[in-house]
Amino acid sequence: MVNKQKKADIVLISNAVFTGLESNPEPKAIAIVNNKIAAVGSKEELQSLIGEETKVLDYGDKLIMPGFHDFHLHAMMGSLALECVNLFEARSEEEAVEMVQQYAEQHPDEPWVIGFMWDSSYWEDKGLPSRFSLDRVFPDRPVVLFHAEGHYSWVNSKALEMANIDKDTKNPSYGTIEKDDNGEPTGILIEEASSLVTEYAYDLPKGKKASLFRNFLKEAASYGVTSVNNLYGTETLSKLDDFELFQEFEENAQLTVRMHLFPQLDGDIDYAKQLREKYQSAKLRVAGLKQFIDGVVTSRTAYMLQPYADQPDTCGHAAFPSDQLKDWVVAADKEEFSIRFHAIGDEAIRLALDVFEEAQKINGARDSRHAIEHIEVINRDDVSRFASLGVIASMQPDHMALSERGVYTERIGKEREKDVFIINTLQKSGAQLALGTDFPIDSLNPMLQIYRAVSRIDSGGKDVWSPDERITVSEALRAYTYGSAFGTFRDHELGTLEAGKLADIAVLDRNIFDVPVEEILDTKVEMTISDGKIIYSKQEQPSFS
Structure with a gap:
């Protein structure tokens, strides 16, 4: 035998x-x-x-x-970031402009100059940059540079002109065109305001997209990443994501990662069902829907229960009215979609849990495997609700060291610092953890996430941020493999090494x-x-x- x-x-x-x-x-x-x-x-x-x-x-x-199964990334934006200028090491506005200039000179045929990862919290004056410093070097070539957290961008006057943004342009429903005392745009576009520019900057031909995606697949393979969850990334990315391109790669036997797609949760359930029906293979499938509840701490767009320590007149606010979010989730949950919510502030996290609880009351409890993304600042009263509602805690541990800790603490205040990235507390409460990178907000390299999860070393490179929140190597690896497989209903075939x-x-x-x-x-x-x-x-x- x-x-x-x-x-x-x-x-x-x-x-x-x-x-x-x-x-x-x-x-x-x-x-x-x-x-x-x-x-x-x-x-x-x-x-x-x-x-x-x-x-x-x-x-x-x-x-x-x-x-590795990266539970949260943006494949096409990440693909683009791999080819564009990375400004994370810049330590001043002038140095950032110089780095952009060097990149632009090496890529004279690119119609737009695109960059990522600048973070003024690491600069000496810590102030936001302006379009004028870019204008001196790029009077006629449009430039868009994304902040390290991806929730605001820095553009020059040419980019504003091409997007038809001037002093009379109104803010989008969730976003801000920052303006000076004279009402003129400064060159900083916050949240959805960035989409006014990326509508043009990200309008790439199919061949270019294919080339970018091919590089992404190589990058993923080199880091041991065999599955990814590709999440909706606001209207800013709408021009980049291309499910049909992914399918073409699959049909040509070139899709070397399993892609789980999470398009936009926006109330259009019929369209979501069409996408789920169209993409449902072992390599490429719609696995759920995703939406934003808030922004990020550094721009004070994260939705907080209490005001920001350094700006007491704001708590941030939700991207959508709570009733609208509830209606969307109840309808999607009824059709057995898994929902993923970006929620960074404690009020946003509570709202996400409230919405999931409402869906459970109306539709009945089921194995939904809904998830909350990021979970940076959480109220301790909400920790136990993850396990009781069956909500997955989707986290990216290295994010705690991307933002300069001093600036982050200035925003939220010293008292809330103990409630940041409480990954071990969530795990001990019975919540299922799933880890990822949020690429290109962070490198696709899983080792950065594993290291930060087990060390809790902060942005300064020496101090440990809440040592009790460290988890073991075993727990981190399991969350990055089995946890992610569980979150996409694939734990029966992925996530562990079994016959x-x-x-x-x-x-x-x-x-x-x-x-x-x-x-x-x-x-x-x-x-x-x-x-x-x-x-x-x-x-x-x-x-x-």
């Missing part, structure tokens, strides 16, 4: 295999047949599955684990359970397997046994 058994295409062996079923890695072997895991056991137990054609890869002490599950696997160049915490940041991916195929491998080949 053994001889008739189908032989494995690949057998992976390591002294450190993290299946996700145990708390620590163990010596194991994994047999892959076609696109599935055929068996997990000792090397001896799997010997009968090794045939003449089987590729046997022994990784020694390197860690084998389920492929019968899909062969989506990552091999790291070291066992991160067994190294100093800071070394997690240096960890690279040795190999990535998606659907049973090797989609990435470092130059040095593993030993063959």
Whole structure:
């Protein structure tokens, strides 16, 4: 009987295999047949599955684990960011302009100059920049530069002109065209105001989009990312997202990650159902709907229960009226959609939970796996509601070190600092965690999120922010694999290394359970397997046994 058994295409062996079923890695072997895991056991137990054609890869002490499943990203905006100027290292407005100028000179044929990741909270004066500094270098070429948090942009006069924005232009319903004392636009566009410019800047030809997406897939493979959740990212991104392009990649066998699409929750349930029907394969599917409740802390657009410490006349406000959000969610929940809400402030998080609770009362309780994204500042009274309502806590731990901590604390006040990114408290309360990056707000590299989750080192690089909120490597990896699979109703086929599950696997160049915490940041991916195929491998080949 053994001889008739189908032989494995690949057998992976390591002294450190993290299946996700145990708390620590163990010596194991994994047999892959076609696109599935055929068996997990000792090397001896799997010997009968090794045939003449089987590729046997022994990784020694390197860690084998389920492929990373990024629970929250924006693939096309991230693809674009990979090619554009990154301004995170700039330490002044002048330095940022200089970096943009150098990039623009190297890309003379790009009609728009696009950049990402500037953050004036790291600049000496900490003030917001203006269009005039860009105008001196770019009088005739439009420029749009996104802040590190992605919720506001810095543009020049040419970009304003092309978008027909002047002193008489009204603010969108959720957003602000910042203006000076004379009523003239300053060049800062907050929240949905940025979409007035990206309507033009992001109007890219299909070929360009395909090239960008191809680079994204390579980037994902190099980081061991085998599944992603592509979330709606406001009207700012509406010109970039292209589900039909993703489908073309799938049809041409070029889609090397599993893509779970979360288009906009906007009340149009019929259209959402059409999209769900159109995209429902093993590689590409509509998995739910997503919407924003608020903005971010640094621009004071996060919706808070109490006023901002440094601007007591505002608590921020919701992107939509609460009754409208409830109507949308009740209708979508009735059609068994999973809903994801961006909610950063404590009032926004409470509103999201209230809306989910209302849907449960009206439609009846079900296994909905709704999720709240980010969960930066939370009121402790709301923590237990995640588990009781079955709401997933979707978090990006490295975000706590993206914003300069001093500025962040100035906004919310010292008293609320203890309630920021309380990932361990949420986990202990029984909430299901799922981790991701919010790429391109952060790098697609999962190691940054793992490191920050287990270290809690803040933006200064030394101090630990609420050490009790640290979680273990095992908990972080499980949230980044099983937690995300659970959140997309795929825990029966993804997220752990078990016989019968899909062969989506990552091999790291070291066992991160067994190294100093800071070394997690240096960890690279040795190999990535998606659907049973090797989609990435470092130059040095593993030993063959």
